[in-house]
Structure formats: C-alpha cells, structure tokens
Amino acid sequence: MKRLLLLILLISVALPAFSQILPFRSYSIERGLSEAVVNEMMQDDEGWLWIATGYGLNRFDGFQFTNYYEENGLLSNKIHALFQDEDGLIWIGTGAGVNIIEDDSITTHPDLSALESSSILEIFEDDRGEFWFATDGQGVWHYDTAGNLTQYGEVNGMGDDRVRDVVEDREGTLWFATRDGLTSLKDGNFRTYRMNDGLPDDKLRDLHLDKEGELWIATRGGLSHFTDGSFQNYTETDGLINNRIQSLSPDKEDGLWLGTEEGVSHFVDGNFKNYSVEQGLSNNIVHATLLDREENIWFGTFGGGISVFFGDHIRNYTIEEGLSNNVITSIIEDRDGNHWITSYGGGISKYDGETFTNYLEQDGLVDNKVYKAIVDRENRIVIGTRWGLSILHNGSFYNFDETELPYRKIRALAEGDEGEGFWLGTYGEGILHLKDGKFRHLQEQDGLANNTVLSVERGDDGSIWFATYGGVSRYLDGEFTNYTIRDGLPNNGILDILTDRDGNMWFSTFSGISMLDGEEFVTITEEQGLPDEVCYFILQDDEGIFWIGTKIGVVRFDYEVYREATNEGEQRKAFKLITQDQGLIANETNAGAGYKDDSGILWFGTVGGLTRFDPSRAPMNSAPPKVHIENVNISGEPVADRRKVRVSSENKNIGIDFIGISFSAPEQVLYEYRLRGSGEGWQQTNRRSVRYSALLPGDYTFQVRAQNNDGLWSEETATLSFTVMAPFWMQWWFIMLVIVVLVGIMFFIYNYYRVKKMVDIERMRVRIASDLHDDVGSALTEIALQSDFLQTTDVGDQVKQSLDQIGTQSRKIVSSLDDIVWSIDARNDTLGDLTDRMQDYINNVLPQKEVTYQFDDLDMSEKITVSMKENLYLIFKEAVNNIAKHSDADKVEVILKDRNGSFDLYIHDNGQGIKPERKSGQGLRNMEMRAKRIDAGIEFENGEGFTVHVFGKGM
Structure with a gap:
C-alpha cells in the first residue's frame, strides 16, 4: 500500500513536466471579483457578464467588476441563480428570495414575497411567459401571468424538494433536476x-x-443522455474526467462542456477531452460553465474565481513542462518529426510530442547559449552558439575548435545548395562559408552591408540573402548587392528574412516589415496599422497568412486584405494581435524565433517560453462588441441621471467613460467617437474615456462605437446628449434685459433731447409770439391810429379814403396776427385754451345770437399740437363767419367731445343753410383743406340749418 501511495505521489509530481499550458485567463478576488466561489454565470443581451458568488453579485465588462451586495438592494449576499427574461429584466435567485434588476436598480416584486424564506437555485421562464423557481428544500414555485404563486413538492410528485434546474422541451414538457431523480411535468402530471x-x-x-x-443530464454518477425513453450514460470509464458533474453548457457544434469536481471535460462525438489546473484552469472544482457570444467558454470554480478558455489551438511550454530555459531563440523540425528548441542559456531541447530531452554543455554542446539551429540534408542538427558551432548526430556532438573556427558568435545558419556547404552569420565578424571542411570569411570590405548578420536565406535563383545591421545583402556569383533605407527599407536593422510562396522576399526590421517583389519594396509600418514597429521574425502559414513576432505579441497579417483595402480603416482589419491575454506564453518574442513545421503548425519563441500555435484552428471573433457609456462626470462629480445632462457655464469640464465589451481581447478594442455639435469628425483611440473642456454653449451629442480584434464594428452606437449652459450674460433673458435697458436708454436720450427741443421750440414760440404781438402788433396798431388821426386833418377825399383803407387793413392784419400769435404761443396749447378762444370768437362775432356749448369728456388741461389747434380753430372760425354772413340764424350750437381717443366737432345753426349756387364756395374748400392737414374728416349737412362736422383721431 505504501508503494502504491508513493507511486501515485511520483506520478502526480511528474505530470506537470509533460503537461501543456493552454490559453486560460483567470479572474478572482485580486482582480475585483467579490468572492472566489462562483455558483452561476450569465451573459445578458448587452454583453455584460454576470457572476453569482457566495458573497455578492458581480457584473464584468472585461476590465473591471462592479459588485452588488445587500446594501445595494439584494435580499441576500449569497447568489445562486441568474436569468434574463424576454423583456430584458435580470432575475436574481438569492439565499433569501428573488431580486430583479430593472433600469440599473435592484428591486423586489411584491408577488414573490413568499419566496424570501427560500434559497433560489434556478429561475426559468417557460413558453407561456410564466416563471418557475427551483429551491433548496421547498420544491419549485410556479408564478403565472395572473400573478398567482403556486408551490409544488414531493407531495405533488416531485422527486425531491431540492430542485437544481428546470428546462422545457419542444412538446411543452417541463423537466426538473432534483436531488432524488429526474422529474417531468406534462399535462399536469408528474413523473x-x-x-x-x-x-x-x-x-x-x-x-x-x-x-x-434531446435531454442531457449532469449527475453525481456521470453524464446521461435521455432519448426515446431510455438513458445512455457516460462515466470516467469512457474518458470523463470525473463523474460528479456540476454544470453543462453547449459549444457551437452542440458538443458539451462539463464542469466537474476534478476539472473540465469537453464531450464531442462521444469522446472526452479533459482539462484541469495542469493546463491552466484556476481550480478543478467547477460549479458553472458558460459559452459567451464570442464562443469563449467560461468556468466558475469553487475557490478559483472564473476562468475563460480560448481553445486548444495554443499550447505553451516552459521550464515547468521540461524546457531547460524559457528564452527561446529558434525552433526546427527534423525528418523524424521531432522538434528542436534552442534557448539562450539552456542549450538545445528535443521534443518528441510528449517529453523534452535537453542537451547541454555537459552532454557535449559547445555552449549553452544557443542562437540558431538547422537540420541539414543528413538529418544532422547544426547548432550556432555564442562560443562556436556544434553538430549533433546520432546523439553525439562534433564541435569546431578555435583553430578551425576563430569567429565564435554564430548568430545565423543556412545550408546552401547540395555541395555548397553552410553559410554562417556571426555577430560582428561578418559571414563564414563552410565548405569541404574549410571556412571562407566575407566582411564589409568584401561588400557586405554590415558585419553583424542575424539571418540567412537562400533565394530561388541560387542567391544567398543576409539580414544585417546595415541593411540587406544579396550574394550571387561572388558579388554583393546591398539594399538600405534609400532603396525603400523602413530600417537598416534587419532581423529576419522570409521567402514567401510566391517567391517574394520579406524582411522584418526594427521599424516594420518590407516586401521586395523583385523590383521595388512595399513597406508596412505602424502608420499603416502594424501594431508594433519592432518585428523579430516573419512566417507564412499554409493559407498564405503572415505571422510577425514583435515585442508586444504575435501579429496575424493578411496581406491580401491589406492590399485590397481602399482606406486606412480597412487596412487595419488585415492585422490581428495575439498576446498573453489570448494564450501566448509571453508577449515579447525573439529575433528569428519563429518556425512553421511540416504539419502547418506555427512555433513562436519568446522570452518566457515556447508557444505552439495551430492557425487552422484559431478562432475568429465574429461577434462585434456591445458598446456602452459607463460613467459620466462633470468636474469629477458623477452624473446620476443621464437623461438630461447639463454642464454649467462656470465649469465646462465633462468626462465620459465608455466600454466596448469583447472578452476575447478587451485591451485591443478600438474605439471611434465624435462630438456632434462641436464640428469635429470621427476620432480613433484605444483609450476608454474622453474628456472635453471649455466647450462653447450649446447642445451636443457624444457618439462612440467599438471594433473588436478581428475588425468588426459594433452594430449600435452609444450616444449621450448634453447641454453646455451659457453664462448668465449669454442667456436669452439677460440679452433681452440688456436690449430693454439699451432701448430704454436710447428712448430716454431721445425723449430728453425731444423734450429739450420741444421746450426750446416752446420758448422760441413764446418769444416769436411776444415779438409779433409787441413789435409787429404794436406797429400795425400805431399805423391804424395814425391813419385815424390823419383822417381828422384837412386832407382831400381821395387821401382820406386811402387812409381809411390803411386803417381798416391794419386792423384786419392785427386781427389775423392775433390769431397767429395765439397759435404760435406755447402757453396756449391746451384744449381749454382752444375752447376759450372759440367761445371768445363766437361771442364777439355773433353777439346777438343764442349760442350753446357742449364739451363732453374733455380734459381741458390736455395739450394739443400747434397744427391741430390752429387748423381746428380756423375751421371753427370759418364756420362761424359763414353763419354770421349767410345763415340768418338766431341759434348756434357748438359741440366738442372725446370719443375713445377720437374727437367730434359740430357747429350747427338753425339758419337757412347754404343755397345750392354757393356750395362750391371758397370757405368750404378752405375748411376741407385744413381738415386734411390734421388728417381729419369733414362733413357738411345742409337741412334744417347747416352743420359742419369735423372728426378725427385724437387732438
């Protein structure tokens, strides 16, 4: 028994030396997961990954976890089940009932309060839109569309009250996984x-x-397939890694991923392929499995967090798997199918597909720091080291000593045509041509571009090409032809040379790659979309795709796509970067450390180990990213309500965080954004945030979309609308206020000068009136008096008659001048002055007549214009004169009244009126003319006396 235990222990220790590291990526507490025990996982319609743990709910976007706990609204921190319904609501099964996430808020449903004493293990929506809740000890609860909640358990026919899962088949039969059998519910009957x-x-x-x-069942005794009423079982004896299966998830071909208590099994076509911690899984106890929309498979473990697996097209090897050193410098394949791997410090290793056999100095190798190895026509391994050249044949080394080979740093190797020997590139010592056991030395003085040679390649025409630190040298018929930057190379530091299947020469350099098609160079650098400038090696696979080793990973380059692209954006689709996040053992590769073997498998040598890559099985990411705006902040303060975002005028600094969810290569998602309203076009960035400051006031719409690592753009564009408020001095109300103030100032100034001018005019009118009255009137009165005096003297009749005419005319002029003075004098501009003047005149002219006056609704203090006063008075005067001369009337009625801003003036007499032959008299025409001057109307009524009616707007 002790020997058996010792044997098991030895096997368990030895296994890692023969295992392979596969492309698993793991996330746990140190990356932000709330707990390392994962019970369930789900990807929602928006691309978020939801993780149910023993302590909290997590949402993952590829970079960070958002954690939710009881203080955020959860009924319990223990989460067992996750489900998204057809309306997009996320249902959460907790240790104390059910929560729902709606509009980013965690809520509860009042109809489901009875479940708060239950631990919910599964949530399912059937074809009728009704929900089923599987519990740990209380059976299953049915929540129908009417809001009724019904419980079913053992007493109703369930196998057990502990129910783990629920599904519905095409016939509408519900199936329940219980702790005591498989229960079906059909037509109300349990079995x-x-x-x-x-x-x-x-x-x-x-x-x-x-x-x-057809139904597949995960049990503690293996996998079971239920079809046609019978069970077909698969267990460890069939290759299953462990019989205790925890979870099932389909792959894209309807194979199954099985999470067990000893790792993961992939079941395809009746065969199992197994994975465990030895291949990179974070923990062997797998509670949950999930295939995401990009066809990556996720595993939720007990204590190891979550792991995502990208496929076994990548396998990695390090010193833990048997390599003697992790700094890999070259890879080759011999005729027996063995792979030989050289390393800088670990000699050379043979890999037969299962184990590594290492050859070091103690085994006869000239030096452990190996640069390059090739297989010659005799299936010998020719090895270039830091300290000379070794040839390995039938397990024995032959080394060249210092006398045979004085130049020791053999950096590059190539075998010439048959009988042409070997070409050796050295570090700083030029080229050595080994033929028939003798060395010929070629250096810069012989025409070589530079004495440091990193790669040697044979041309189809028998030429030999050398990659040097001074450019590319082509050697043919004893002559060198050199190519440098001046000829089109991006850099003179050449690291590797490749002849593609079309016969074109490719050169990887410190500043990109370049292709010589026989006539000219086609250079491709970072400006054209190459992810990195330092290109250590270049390969071409069986499909014609190029693979370029850089310091940040390996680049997949589709030259046909690049050549046919019509713009820079389409050119970038030709490049895809493979990094550690996609399974590469290390991002930094080594010069010349790339190889394609006879099976089409690519091998990449890095500073951290060796990667085996099968390009025919490498997945393409056909799912475009789901893009979201995650956070918005104004001056560092988060914005809670994004429906109406306003940026104040005091601080116009707005920051926007966004994410394009792509789990295959989240760090390689490319973003394109623009701010509509600012005048800017689409901008590209690898960053996930943008900040705007000092924006002009106005309405803006931020738009962003995302591109995954295979060049697919998101189908939707995430948008955010916001308004930058104008400062108060640019607000409409302030502008209106300023306009009103300016208009008021202008009106004040206008009125000031208008009033001042009116005052000046009034003063001038008073002065003129005074002057006319005092000077002209006095002079005319004196003339009249003098004429009267002269008439009393002894003068002839003719002179007396003239003097009488002069006196009469002077008095008439004085009378007219009196009217003019009254009109001009500003002191007589009120309505009361007008009516007084009218009464004085009519009383003087018609002293024997009965005159009545009616002045209605008049403000006698109201001022009227000179034109209105003068013309209205003269019309009145003309009418009174006509009465005096022609009417024979004994009664006169004068009416002046205000009619809501208009006026009416009536002068009526009871005389004989105007005879027909006088209707066109000069007096009437004068009245009509004066009425027009004040924009007034005038009417004459000839019957039962005569009436003059003057009417107009205002006084």
Whole structure:
C-alpha cells in the first residue's frame, strides 16, 4: 500500500513536466471579483457578464467588476441563480428570495414575497411567459401571468424538494433536476426517473436540451443522455474526467462542456477531452460553465474565481513542462518529426510530442547559449552558439575548435545548395562559408552591408540573402548587392528574412516589415496599422497568412486584405494581435524565433517560453462588441441621471467613460467617437474615456462605437446628449434685459433731447409770439391810429379814403396776427385754451345770437399740437363767419367731445343753410383743406340749418 501511495505521489509530481499550458485567463478576488466561489454565470443581451458568488453579485465588462451586495438592494449576499427574461429584466435567485434588476436598480416584486424564506437555485421562464423557481428544500414555485404563486413538492410528485434546474422541451414538457431523480411535468402530471430507470445516479445538478431537443443530464454518477425513453450514460470509464458533474453548457457544434469536481471535460462525438489546473484552469472544482457570444467558454470554480478558455489551438511550454530555459531563440523540425528548441542559456531541447530531452554543455554542446539551429540534408542538427558551432548526430556532438573556427558568435545558419556547404552569420565578424571542411570569411570590405548578420536565406535563383545591421545583402556569383533605407527599407536593422510562396522576399526590421517583389519594396509600418514597429521574425502559414513576432505579441497579417483595402480603416482589419491575454506564453518574442513545421503548425519563441500555435484552428471573433457609456462626470462629480445632462457655464469640464465589451481581447478594442455639435469628425483611440473642456454653449451629442480584434464594428452606437449652459450674460433673458435697458436708454436720450427741443421750440414760440404781438402788433396798431388821426386833418377825399383803407387793413392784419400769435404761443396749447378762444370768437362775432356749448369728456388741461389747434380753430372760425354772413340764424350750437381717443366737432345753426349756387364756395374748400392737414374728416349737412362736422383721431 505504501508503494502504491508513493507511486501515485511520483506520478502526480511528474505530470506537470509533460503537461501543456493552454490559453486560460483567470479572474478572482485580486482582480475585483467579490468572492472566489462562483455558483452561476450569465451573459445578458448587452454583453455584460454576470457572476453569482457566495458573497455578492458581480457584473464584468472585461476590465473591471462592479459588485452588488445587500446594501445595494439584494435580499441576500449569497447568489445562486441568474436569468434574463424576454423583456430584458435580470432575475436574481438569492439565499433569501428573488431580486430583479430593472433600469440599473435592484428591486423586489411584491408577488414573490413568499419566496424570501427560500434559497433560489434556478429561475426559468417557460413558453407561456410564466416563471418557475427551483429551491433548496421547498420544491419549485410556479408564478403565472395572473400573478398567482403556486408551490409544488414531493407531495405533488416531485422527486425531491431540492430542485437544481428546470428546462422545457419542444412538446411543452417541463423537466426538473432534483436531488432524488429526474422529474417531468406534462399535462399536469408528474413523473420521476431514478437509477432503476437507467440514470447513473439520483442526485442531479444540471440539464440541457440540445438542438435535436434531446435531454442531457449532469449527475453525481456521470453524464446521461435521455432519448426515446431510455438513458445512455457516460462515466470516467469512457474518458470523463470525473463523474460528479456540476454544470453543462453547449459549444457551437452542440458538443458539451462539463464542469466537474476534478476539472473540465469537453464531450464531442462521444469522446472526452479533459482539462484541469495542469493546463491552466484556476481550480478543478467547477460549479458553472458558460459559452459567451464570442464562443469563449467560461468556468466558475469553487475557490478559483472564473476562468475563460480560448481553445486548444495554443499550447505553451516552459521550464515547468521540461524546457531547460524559457528564452527561446529558434525552433526546427527534423525528418523524424521531432522538434528542436534552442534557448539562450539552456542549450538545445528535443521534443518528441510528449517529453523534452535537453542537451547541454555537459552532454557535449559547445555552449549553452544557443542562437540558431538547422537540420541539414543528413538529418544532422547544426547548432550556432555564442562560443562556436556544434553538430549533433546520432546523439553525439562534433564541435569546431578555435583553430578551425576563430569567429565564435554564430548568430545565423543556412545550408546552401547540395555541395555548397553552410553559410554562417556571426555577430560582428561578418559571414563564414563552410565548405569541404574549410571556412571562407566575407566582411564589409568584401561588400557586405554590415558585419553583424542575424539571418540567412537562400533565394530561388541560387542567391544567398543576409539580414544585417546595415541593411540587406544579396550574394550571387561572388558579388554583393546591398539594399538600405534609400532603396525603400523602413530600417537598416534587419532581423529576419522570409521567402514567401510566391517567391517574394520579406524582411522584418526594427521599424516594420518590407516586401521586395523583385523590383521595388512595399513597406508596412505602424502608420499603416502594424501594431508594433519592432518585428523579430516573419512566417507564412499554409493559407498564405503572415505571422510577425514583435515585442508586444504575435501579429496575424493578411496581406491580401491589406492590399485590397481602399482606406486606412480597412487596412487595419488585415492585422490581428495575439498576446498573453489570448494564450501566448509571453508577449515579447525573439529575433528569428519563429518556425512553421511540416504539419502547418506555427512555433513562436519568446522570452518566457515556447508557444505552439495551430492557425487552422484559431478562432475568429465574429461577434462585434456591445458598446456602452459607463460613467459620466462633470468636474469629477458623477452624473446620476443621464437623461438630461447639463454642464454649467462656470465649469465646462465633462468626462465620459465608455466600454466596448469583447472578452476575447478587451485591451485591443478600438474605439471611434465624435462630438456632434462641436464640428469635429470621427476620432480613433484605444483609450476608454474622453474628456472635453471649455466647450462653447450649446447642445451636443457624444457618439462612440467599438471594433473588436478581428475588425468588426459594433452594430449600435452609444450616444449621450448634453447641454453646455451659457453664462448668465449669454442667456436669452439677460440679452433681452440688456436690449430693454439699451432701448430704454436710447428712448430716454431721445425723449430728453425731444423734450429739450420741444421746450426750446416752446420758448422760441413764446418769444416769436411776444415779438409779433409787441413789435409787429404794436406797429400795425400805431399805423391804424395814425391813419385815424390823419383822417381828422384837412386832407382831400381821395387821401382820406386811402387812409381809411390803411386803417381798416391794419386792423384786419392785427386781427389775423392775433390769431397767429395765439397759435404760435406755447402757453396756449391746451384744449381749454382752444375752447376759450372759440367761445371768445363766437361771442364777439355773433353777439346777438343764442349760442350753446357742449364739451363732453374733455380734459381741458390736455395739450394739443400747434397744427391741430390752429387748423381746428380756423375751421371753427370759418364756420362761424359763414353763419354770421349767410345763415340768418338766431341759434348756434357748438359741440366738442372725446370719443375713445377720437374727437367730434359740430357747429350747427338753425339758419337757412347754404343755397345750392354757393356750395362750391371758397370757405368750404378752405375748411376741407385744413381738415386734411390734421388728417381729419369733414362733413357738411345742409337741412334744417347747416352743420359742419369735423372728426378725427385724437387732438
């Protein structure tokens, strides 16, 4: 028994030396996961990955975890189940009932309060839109569309009250995985299948219905397939890694990924392929499995967090798997199918597909620091080291001593045509041509571009090409032809040479790659989309795709796509970067450390080990990213409500964080964004945030989309609308206020000068009136008096008659001048002055007549214009004169009244009116003319006396 235990221990210790590291990527507490025990996983319609743990709920975007706990609204921190319904709501099964996530808020449903005493292990929505809740000890609860909650358990026919999973088949039959058999519910009837019906074990954990509608059952006794009423079972004897299966998830071909208590099994076509911690899984106890929309498979473990697996097209080897050193410098394949791996410090290793055999100095190798190895025509391994040349044949080394080979740093090797021997490139000592046991030395003085040679390649025409630190040298018929930057190379430091299947020469350099098609160079650098400038090696696979080793990973380069691209964006689709996150053992490769073997497998040598890569099985990411705006902040303060974002005028600094969810290569997602309203076009970036400051006031819309590592753009564009508020001095109300103030100032200034001018005019009118009255009036009065005086003297009749005419005319002029002075004088501009003047005149002209006055609704203090006052008075005066001369009236009625801003003036007499032959008299025409001057109307009524009616707007 002790020997058996010792044997098991030795086997367990030895296994890692023969295992392979596969492309697993793991996340646990140190990366932000709330707990390392994962019970369930789900990817929602928006691309987020949800992880249910024993302590909290997590949402993952590829970079960071968002954690939710009881303080965020969860009924319990222990999460067992996750489900997204057809309406997009996320249902959470906790240790104390059910939560729902809606609009980023965690809520509870009042109809489900009865479940708060239950631990919910599974949530399922059937074809009728009704929900089923599987519990740990209280059976299953049915929540129908009417809001009724019904419980079913053992008493109703369930196999056990502990229910792990629920599915529905095409016929509408519900299947329940219980801790005591498989229960079906059809047409209201329960039926339970157990071990005596063919199940391998009664304790069930998970269920899956495949594309054919057939049921697969995860049990503690293996995998069971239920079809045509019978069970077909698969166990450890069939290759299953462990019989205790925890979870089932389909792959894209309807194979199954099985999470067990001893690792993972992939079941395809009746065969199992197994994976465990030895291949990179974070923990062997796997509770949950999930195939995401990019066809990556995720494993939720007990204590190891979550692991994502990208496929076994990549296998990695390090010193833990048997290599003697991790700094790999070259890889070759001999005629027996063995691979030989050289390392800088670990000699050379032979890999037969299962184990590594290492050859070091103690085995006869000239030096452990090996640069390059090739297989010659005799299936010998020719090895270039830091301290000379070794040839390995039939397990024995032949080394060249210092006398035979004085130049020791053999950096590059190539075998010439048959009988042409070997070409050796050295570090700083030029080229050595070994033929018939003798060395010929070629250096810069012989025409070589530079004495440091890193790669040697044979041309189809018998030429030999050398990659040097001074450019490319082509040697043919004893002559060198050199190519440098001046000829089109991106850099003179050449690291590797490749002849492609079309006969073109490719050169990898410190500044990109270049292709010589026989006539000219085609150079490709970072400006054209190459992810890194330092290119250590270049390979071409069987499909014609190029693979370039860089310091940040290996680049897949599709030259046909690049050549046919019409713009820079399409050119970038030709490049795809493979890094540690996609399974590469290390990102930094080594010069010349790339190889394609006879099976089409690519081998990449890095500073951290060896990667075996099968390009024919490498997945392409056909799922475009789901892009989201995650956070918005203004001056560092988060914005809670994004429906109406306003940026104040005091601080116009807005930051926007966004994410394109792509789990295959999250760090390689490319973003394109623009800010509509700012005038800028689309901008590209690898960063996941952008900040704007000092934006002009206005409305803006931020748009962002994402591109995955295979060049697919997101189908939707995430948007955010916001408004930058104008400062108060640019607000409409402030502008209106300023306009009103300016108009007010202008009006004030205008009124000030208008009033001042009116005052000046009034003063001038008073002065003119005074001058006319005092000077002209006095002079005319004096003339009249003098004429009267002269008439009393002894003068002739003719002179007396003239003097009488002068006196009469002077008095008439004085009377007219009196009217003019009254009109001009600003002191007589009120309505009361007008009515007083009218009464004085009519009383003087018609002293014997009965005159009545009616002045209605008039403000006698109201001022009227000179034109209105003068013309209205003269119309009145003309009418009174006509009455005096022609009417024979004994009664006169004068009416002046205000009619809501308009006026009416009536002068009516009871005389004989105007005879027909006088209707066109000069007096009437004068009245009409004066009415027009004040924009007033005038009417004459000839009947029962005569009436003059003047009417107009305002006084």
